[in-house]
Amino acid sequence: MEIKKANRYIIYLISLFIISLGASLSIKANLGTSPLICLPYVSSLITHFSVGEVMFVFTVLFILIQILLLRKDFEKRQYLQLVIGTIFSFFIDFSLMLVNFINPVGYVNQMLLLLISCVVVAFGVLLEIQTEIVYLPADGVIVAISKVLNIEFPKVKPFVDTSMVIIAAILSVIFLGYLAGVREGTIISAIIIGPIVKILKKYLDRYIELLIA
Secondary structure: OHHHHHHHHHHHHHHHHHHHHHHHHHHHHOOOOOHHHHHHHHHHHHHOOOHHHHHHHHHHHHHHHHHHHHHHHOOHHHHHHHHHHHHHHHHHHHHHHHOOOOOOOOHHHHHHHHHHHHHHHHHHHHHHHHHOOOOOHHHHHHHHHHHHHOOOHHHHHHHHHHHHHHHHHHHHHHHHOOOOOOOHHHHHHHHHHHHHHHHHHHHHHHHHHHHHO
């Protein structure tokens, strides 16, 4: 039983790294980042802190929002989000370092890299979902809102993602003087990652279950 539980946590950590790698690839594509990383990325450009450092700040902020929304209904195990968020923040900076050599030239190559990043993120999300350990802080906020408003998660997520992108765009224009991190790639990522997860789940579900069972 303990071995099975350990496998689940190992797969979960791997999923976090894969998601961070996909996010880093989207940054390198330079066509707009996914909603998950959009606001931290723009904030890092404004503050000159690393994306991972800013992501940690948002981790704490997202957990506080959940506590305020859910109050006594906030599950104690969700405090693990702080640990998970810290690890994910480290993975973001580490994966950015790993892909630093990737500098696509030309729009076609940029778009190809963006699409690859979407597939990578989708695969990481699939692993994360299957392990059922704890929410990433950003997803935890969406779950909290859905519980408070009694609205299904899939219906709340687009609204929250859109809000994050709009806030990132506004901050970018105000503090940087131009639109950074929000482009066609942001919209593409928001639209196709979900369907890609469903496709991967169809073909890979049985193999992932064998890994974590």
